[in-house]
Amino acid sequence: MKNFKTIAIALFVAAASISVNAQTKKIDVKASTIKWVGKKVTGEHSGTVNFKDGAVVLKGKKLVGGSFTVNMTSLTATDLTGEYQQKLDGHLKADDFFGTDKYPTATLVIKKIGAKAKDVYAATADLTIKGITKPVNFDITVKGNTATTAFKVDRTKYDIKYGSGNFFQGLGDKTINDDFELAVALKF
Numbered sequence: 001m002k003n004f005k006t007i008a009i010a011l012f013v014a015a016a017s018i019s020v021n022a023q024t025k026k027i028d029v030k031a032s033t034i035k036w037v038g039k040k041v042t043g044e045h046s047g048t049v050n051f052k053d054g055a056v057v058l059k060g061k062k063l064v065g066g067s068f069t070v071n072m073t074s075l076t077a078t079d080l081t082g083e084y085q086q087k088l089d090g091h092l093k094a095d096d097f098f099g100t101d102k103y104p105t106a107t108l109v110i111k112k113i114g115a116k117a118k119d120v121y122a123a124t125a126d127l128t129i130k131g132i133t134k135p136v137n138f139d140i141t142v143k144g145n146t147a148t149t150a151f152k153v154d155r156t157k158y159d160i161k162y163g164s165g166n167f168f169q170g171l172g173d174k175t176i177n178d179d180f181e182l183a184v185a186l187k188f
Contacts, residue, residue: 040163042174069107138151166178
């Protein structure tokens with residue numbers, strides 16, 4: 001019984017020291033960016049979407065976690081202007097794509113992280129879009145008060161099938177790639 005108490009106390013002290021050493025830092029949502037690129041047979045579109053909130057968890061200078069909420073209603077194309085931009089923005093926010101009226105936010109929660117190289121981490125996270133959660137993997141680089149990553153997301157895993165050659169036949173040059181690309185820069 002004495003050994004059990006000693007082990008319990010040791011575990012408690014170890015857990016307390018881990019939580020004391022970990023530090024949560026909120027991201028600066030105005031300085032942090034998410035850029036997207038969606039490609040199709042005849043070209044591509046690009047744009048931005050904004051963070052609603054988020055935080056990274058650091059232990060010393062090492063990244064150990066993080067969670068982020070994206071304001072999907074801020075989704076906009078930046079490669080177009082005027083009427084064409086308004087049409088594309090409206091379509092991307094419609095139920096064919098992200099359904100932002102019903103799903104105004106998307107989330108990413110880092111579940112597993114490991115060191116890959118100096119300042120580079122391999123992360124596995126749960127990405128939730130349109131109420132559907134799927135794992136994504138990506139490398140993330142942390143230097144000082146910034147973190148950057150780039151990765152692809154298969155939109156069809158989140159029930160975004162519009163224009164997908166895997167779900168619709170005869171689309172020809174109107175086929176839209178299933179993957180879209182994200183480039184993320186965090187400031188904290």
